[in-house]
């Protein structure tokens with residue numbers, strides 16, 4: 001496995017070729033990276049979603065317009081979110097040798113490492129990651145869960161329980177916002193669904209206009225819950241051909257829908273393209289939870305959404321770990337491959 005980005009960044013007199021972004025015809029290049037247009041991403045009060053039709057409407061239009069929202073009053077205390085950030089930061093501050101105990105194996109997705117290389121031409125993301133399956137619990141690969149800090153496992157387990165509750169509230173609300181039975185999105189998954197947490201670490205880069213923390217992509221998940229860095233921004237969403245930066249909202253989780261919701265909603269909700277810029281001076285750390293990305297079951301548009309006026313737009317799809325990773329590394333919107 002090649003050097004971790006954190007090691008490259010520690011002594012970076014010259015940028016390795018493999019990280020330098022070229023002009024991107026589809027999504028624009030990075031050289032305008034310092035133009036950070038702040039997005040007016042709607043702020044949704046999750047505690048109101050079951051009782052307030054107004055808040056539900058706000059959620060629906062947030063997803064239709066942006067594909068994402070800033071979730072507040074979601075039931076997780078800010079002090080606990082801080083503990084989640086802290087276990088990630090402590091891990092990435094360990095010595096290289098210590099971290100390498102958790103290195104991902106060649107054919108695995110769980111573990112610590114830099115961008116998975118799937119082709120010789122792939123331009124690499126300026127990030128190191130710690131990727132852990134968190135659900136179902138019997139599929140956690142505990143050998144990759146850091147023993148340092150000692151409370152890593154306890155904190156991540158507790159975070160998982162809290163995230164599960166939010167996930168359910170949001171998926172039910174999304175269904176109700178389309179006048180569907182509230183468990184219709186949840187029902188498409190069986191017990192095999194796999195949820196994972198990814199700690200993303202973006203070291204500073206002296207040439208931020210030449211690299212990307214994460215290439216433009218959409219998530220394959222149903223929804224992704226992102227705990228942003230407390231101070232450093234970097235995430236951008238593409239809307240109407242322009243990139244908008246996501247501001248840091250204290251105590252909020254940034255939630256976006258993924259390809260699976262786009263398919264199930266027959267395209268009413270769109271899985272947004274997003275990317276990550278890196279900072280020239282400051283490191284950035286985020287924690288993304290993908291719910292559920294690797295369901296082995298088949299998903300397709302909800303029957304009630306297929307009518308004469310709104311015909312089926314997507315095929316039925318089976319997600320597997322392998323297809324997910326192959327596709328993710330290529331960036332873009334994998335869901336476009338499943339259009340009829």
Ligand SMILES: O=C(O)CCC(=O)C(=O)O
Pocket residue numbers: 198200214219226234235274276286288
């Ligand atoms: O770190 C971020 O801000 C977003 C990361 C992301 O988009 C991903 O991990 O899929």
Ligand SMILES: [Fe+2]
Pocket residue numbers: 217218219224274
């Ligand atoms: Fe993403």
